[in-house]
Amino acid sequence: MKEHYYVALDIGSSSVKVVVGEKFHNGVNVIGTGQTFTDGVSKGMINDFDQAKHAITDTIKKAKIASGVDIDEVFVKIPIADTHIQFGEEAIRFGGEATEINGEHIEELLENVRMHDFAGQNEVVSVYPVSFIVDGLHEVNDPKEMIAEESLAVKAGVVTANRTLLINIVKCVEAAGLTILDVYSDAVNYQHVLTDAEAELGAVVIDMGLDLTQFAYYERGSLKYANSVGIAGREITLDLVEEFNTSYDEADQAKEQYGHAFFDLASDDEKVSLVQNDSAEPAEVTSKDLADVIELVIEDTLMSIFEDLAANGINNVQGGFVLTGGTANIRGIKELMQDLVAEKVRVHVPNQMGARKPEFTSAISVLSSGIMFDELLEYVTIDNYDDYPEAESHSAADDEQEAQTGNFFTGLFAKRKEENELQVNRDEAQDDDSYEDEYNYPDEESIEESPSENDADDEYEDYTDDDADNRLEDSDREPKEKGDLGTKVKKIFKNLFE
Template identity: 60%
Template sequence: MKEHYYVALDIGSNSVKAVVGEKFHDGVNIIGTGQTYTDGVSKGTIRDFDLTRSAIIDTVKKAKISSGVDFDEVFLKMPIAGMELKFAEEEIRFGGNSTEINGTHIEDMLETIRERVVQSDKEVVTVYPVYFKVDDLHEVSDPKEMMATQSLFVSAGILLSSRTVLMNAVKCVEEAGLTVLDVYSDAVNYAHVLSESEVELGGVVIDIGHELTQFGYYERGTLKTSGSLPVGGKHITKDLSEAFNTTLEAAEKAKHHYGHAFYDLASAEDIVRLPQRDGEADIEITPQDMSDIIEMRMEEVFMDVFGVLQENQITKVSGGFVVTGGTANLLGIKELMQDLVSEKVRVHIPNQMGARKPEFSSAIATVSSGIMFDELLEYVTIDNYDTESDTVRHAADEESSGNFFTGLFNKRREQESHDADSGSVGQPKNTSEGYADYSYEDRSEDLDNRDSGDKRQGEDKNYRGYMKKLFKNLFE
């Protein structure tokens, strides 16, 4: 991208976010962000075109002001929901001629795989290398500058999504006055949330958003499986609203200020006043009363993620669990997860100045994906954030194909060249059932007698205790 600024646009569950970053040594330096809440998006997809376009324009304006960068090119981030994961192989033969491998060889193989996967209702979002082999000798992660005489082989992952969803997202972004350079899936991006040891040993990222929980399992440096659940922080708010007969606005505010995901550590002393929807007098509850509801929902989410991992024969997560996303702001999230599994658990909060919120994790990871692919394919070579560009790509012949993003891919190559001249194993699981709202009857009686002992239903508590023990043993 121009001046080596990378801009990620994240169309999320209830907001549009933009992050402006640049390569800095071995990491990413974030120099500006923007965020606009909107009703135009839901679970990462567009449900109102005009509202979303307006939110994008507003978000970009904020990001330009905060970063001081006047940009018009972005990397678009797409959610995991509805995506399909496949794997494929490709090989280039050199016929005994000594050849130095460069970014063109890698790009040609990945593009061949992209064009080979043709489905009527699906679009290839990302083709990412799992590993390479030079002359069939050993696996490498980046073969550039190595010499080969026989062949270069790549095993690659392919992420496909609904063609309609992708085309509408790109159209909306472009009508907001932006150019989409490339599209990245959260399934690939989350690898940048993990540390090197976590992604090598086998780590799980769980991103809990407003209406969507996404997760991915990575091992030996690459994505193995991913999936999503149609539940998030919004459902916690609705649970609290129903349980305490209060408004959604009051429930959301109470959740942010007093919410705690781990019942045993929640305060039983502080008092929270909640207005009643039926006009009755305000009620007084404690953070522990709220935690009783919050923990129930969060346990359900975590256990459903564990269930999908088990379905994919993932029963050991040596690298541990990493929780992020907007709902990870809740107190007690880490403690609750630690109560469910035996592996290491941490909450990921970006450490970049100006973006130290877990809801920005995905967008920042998208910037990292952009930099990674740029360097792998040699679009640009960057030593650090302020070095001169050394662009080695050349304009490619335009070839039409049935793949919507092939044209996007070629357009990006031409743009880079112009800028230089001018200065789960298997299909992801997407569970859409089983998330009916909880029914909270006779809560007033519980509130009146909350000092008389544990309010939880004996049957529910026994079942939840059994499930805790089951999954704790599973991931030991």
């Protein structure tokens, strides 16, 4: 059995998180996690390169030990800060010839949408389909295996993000010795937090972290709008520091253990002693005292979100609100939200074993995005080999051209493209027996299955030998006209280099 693992890297303001998982029925089976707290990141931006790099390295080690999987390739998420969402359409024509639609057709459409001039000073991060239209008649979510004679069209959303943020994240991850398979915006990832009914009716996901509170609105099953505000958990702690004359660590611990977001439900009986900054005598504070401060900050945050949604024409959220993220751990946050809105409210906590905390929502959603796009485009992201043959040296002309036009992204693209081509050549040179020998299998005893809503007797959906051979055959095809790298192995940031 060939295992196919996905690894998500979440570089957050409070901590770096890694989740290792695999597809399990219609969800994700988490087999290992890692988390390292760091001060190297603030509001989605890396502000201390070395600290962030060491946190990534330490977290990867923890995830390796927990999962028993050797990790060298990851999916990375980027925050919604400085994100813009636009929409475009593309179509391919079949000229009356009956054609069975496959992943290559879908990939071509999405790549053509990516070529549109959306980015400006930003960079295209994600292109996601809103709907496909077959022969101008059938609007579907996934057209694979359908027959089209005239055309296949797509309505797609395009997420662009700040170029500097992207550069620093990529450089930091690669400095930690990892290869980035793909990058997904939280704006796209949050769709996996919603039920089908919520996403269809119109729902808002609110992710309250340490420095940023991100939110995204989905309607009719797809992303419509996303933004962020710079008020979150750190602001709560700082206000507690000021109000109760204590240290940051004392205030943060009190917030997590005794804090309450809804003053009306907070208790006068729960008490905590806070060390004072200018006195040897600690101050005794109740949960209700803490709630008086916490409620004000969270309410201001939520009101800022409501005002932003209203300013962008989003006034009807029939699917309700979903709260998640580390700050959603504070007691009473659901009740406070319900006091402010008429729609239903729930707090999302992942149900995967080992990651049952709201702060792991974003990382697990990255895994879901990786699986979703793999299935949609019909290609595999896992690297089956430990290393690549050494590449031939560049010619002097190549070096001169790279010196004239190259930048960090150009170099990254050249390296990834070269490795990809070497991979294909190596695949072609090996027969089926040697191909089998090259696989590295993890220790099955180290894999711990998480509970699933489906019956325990159901089997995993695994990739077969035939699937792997088909992937190799796909990689032999000629590159597409517009920017395809010539393989089905997902690579990072095509748009940055074309």
